[in-house]
Amino acid sequence: MNRDDTRDALDQFLAGVERRAYRIARYSLGGSDEALDVVQEAMFRLCERYAHRPSEQWKPLFYRILANAITDHHRKTARKHARIGGAMPASEPGSEEFEPSAMLEQSELGARLEAEIGRLPEQQRQCFLLRCWEQLSVAETARIMGISIGSVKTHYHRALARLGVLTGG
Amino acid sequence: MTKPDQSNDRVDSATKRVEASLREALESRLEALPPEVTRRLAESRQAALTRRSRAYWRRPAVGGLALAASVLLAVILIGQGTRETTPGQDAPGQHATGPVAAEPTATADLLILAIESEDLDDEAATVIQDLDFMLWLSQQDDLDA
Numbered sequence: 001m002n003r004d005d006t007r008d009a010l011d012q013f014l015a016g017v018e019r020r021a022y023r024i025a026r027y028s029l030g031g032s033d034e035a036l037d038v039v040q041e042a043m044f045r046l047c048e049r050y051a052h053r054p055s056e057q058w059k060p061l062f063y064r065i066l067a068n069a070i071t072d073h074h075r076k077t078a079r080k081h082a083r084i085g086g087a088m089p090a091s092e093p094g095s096e097e098f099e100p101s102a103m104l105e106q107s108e109l110g111a112r113l114e115a116e117i118g119r120l121p122e123q124q125r126q127c128f129l130l131r132c133w134e135q136l137s138v139a140e141t142a143r144i145m146g147i148s149i150g151s152v153k154t155h156y157h158r159a160l161a162r163l164g165v166l167t168g169g
Numbered sequence: 170m171t172k173p174d175q176s177n178d179r180v181d182s183a184t185k186r187v188e189a190s191l192r193e194a195l196e197s198r199l200e201a202l203p204p205e206v207t208r209r210l211a212e213s214r215q216a217a218l219t220r221r222s223r224a225y226w227r228r229p230a231v232g233g234l235a236l237a238a239s240v241l242l243a244v245i246l247i248g249q250g251t252r253e254t255t256p257g258q259d260a261p262g263q264h265a266t267g268p269v270a271a272e273p274t275a276t277a278d279l280l281i282l283a284i285e286s287e288d289l290d291d292e293a294a295t296v297i298q299d300l301d302f303m304l305w306l307s308q309q310d311d312l313d314a
Contacts, residue, residue, distance in 0.1 A: 007218055014217065018210040019199045032206065040213035047221035110194040132188050133195050164187040167194075 010051055013058050014043055017134075021066055024129050027117050028070045038069040063130060064144045074122075112166050120159055127152055128159035 018039060025035035042065040050061050117125055123145065130141045131152070142152045 007221070010221065011214065011218055014214045015211075018214060019202055019207070022202070022206065022210055023195070023199065036206070036209050036213065039210065040217070043213055043217035044220055047217040051221050109190075110198045113191060113194045114198060132191055135192075160184070160187065160191075163191055167187050167190040 006051055009055050010047060010058075013055065013062075014046075017059065017062060018043070020129075020133060021062070024126075024133075025066065025070055027114070027125060027129070028122065029073060030118075034073060038066065038073055041069045042066040059134070060136065060140045060144055063134065063136070067126060067144055109166060113163060116163055116166060120162065123147070123151075124155045124159040124162075127155035128163065131156050132160070 021039045021042065022035050025038045026032065029035050029038065042062055045065045046058065046062050050058065053061065117128070120128065126145055127141060130136045130144060131138070136144070138149050138152050138156075141156075142149045145152065147155075
């Protein structure tokens with residue numbers, strides 16, 4: 001693949017994942033600006049360091065970078081709040097993002113699902129989003145999250161059981 | 170009685186239905202992202218791609234310098250090889266046709282290869298020109314000796 005082809009392929013890849021990546025970051029971090037920052041960081045790192053890798057590796061690499069960026073952000077925020085002795089702000093995914101009119105246009109299930117995803121433990125949330133939404137394999141999810149395949153299965157099963165109730169499943 | 174295989178299949182298909190339903194609900198939420206967010210995501214993407222292009226264009230500098238370093242090494246090795254064989258073997262007048270005569274040709278070939286390389290940028294070209302000059306200077310010293 002020449003340089004222009006790689007650029008086009010990267011552009012297409014990022015355009016395909018950016019909104020879901022933003023959502024994933026948003027569910028974990030709560031704030032829109034923070035989510036945009038970590039997605040941008042993940043895009044930068046992928047383009048600068050891993051663009052030369054085969055394109056089929058971009059997705060797991062990108063989500064690995066994103067997961068690391070989210071974890072880093074959590075650590076920084078925790079340190080900052082520990083320094084100033086305050087409590088961590090509560091994460092409320094989607095709370096300030098949508099206008100009431102836009103909210104009305106959303107499916108009721110989608111809104112309830114988002115709220116419930118926001119309440120999941122971090123690892124269950126990541127497992128669910130990577131496995132169910134991004135449709136990554138158990139092995140890929142394990143590599144991205146840096147945990148065992150067994151742990152992925154456990155986290156995913158628990159998340160699915162909790163969220164599946166919303167669908168009546 | 171239900172066979173275990175059929176039971177597993179039913180569980181799998183029920184799970185798949187739940188997954189599909191959840192996925193659909195999540196996808197529906199993507200459509201509702203505020204324009205400001207989608208605009209900023211697109212900007213971030215373009216900035217990342219531009220950075221990557223800059224990184225790509227910086228690469229030749231590294232490649233070029235590596236090439237220059239390779240030429241330097243080759244020049245040193247060739248220079249050492251000829252110095253080891255030439256002293257005392259040739260009469261002073263024979264330098265022009267002996268191994269020393271072959272040295273500039275080999276080095277010149279390397280320099281031409283380096284200069285024609287697409288990896289070469291201005292900085293690396295300057296390094297190679299300096300090497301060329303140093304080589305020429307060492308040849309003058311050899312001739313003077």
